[in-house]
Amino acid sequence: MIKIIESEKDNLISAKISGIISKTDVEKIHSLIHIIIEKGNKVDFYFDIHDFEGYTLQGFWEDIKVDSAHISDYGKMAFVGDKKWQEWVAKATDFFSSSEVKYFDLREKEAAKKWIAQ
Structure with missing residues (x-):
């Protein structure tokens, strides 16, 4: 499961990851990626x-597709x-x-929060 965490940084996607990631979880992140890149920004994560168990097969495939399309x-x-x-x-x-x-x-x-906020 992916739970989005509020962030003050416009180009930051902040999330808690636990349990099993589904295709729906990845699609939620994907839509946020598009909002950020449409503004001309790079996406920070x-x-x-915590307690991450893996992906559903569809979730894993969707994650690969999103990453390959947006890695740059x-x-x-x-x-x-x-x-x-x-x-x-x-x-x-x-x-x-x-x-x-x-x-x-x-x-x-x-320290991670401070580093990603810079």
Whole structure:
């Protein structure tokens, strides 16, 4: 499930991610991406990941389609979590994109918020 968190930064999509991500969840993010890029901005992301279990098959496929269509539209990405594999995902995202990507442990949540707000 993706729960959107209010943000004061116009080009930031901030979300809590938990449970299983569905196609509907990804579509919700996709519409927000379009709102930001239509204003001529890069899209920054702040993801607070807790008890994440994975994707539905349709959700995973939709996420791949959205990312492949918009990877050049992405700016900074902050991943906040408590699992080693989440840190690896952030590193892989950094490697495969031109975005500036950082992983923060849950204890560093405030630092992540400060970094993504800059």
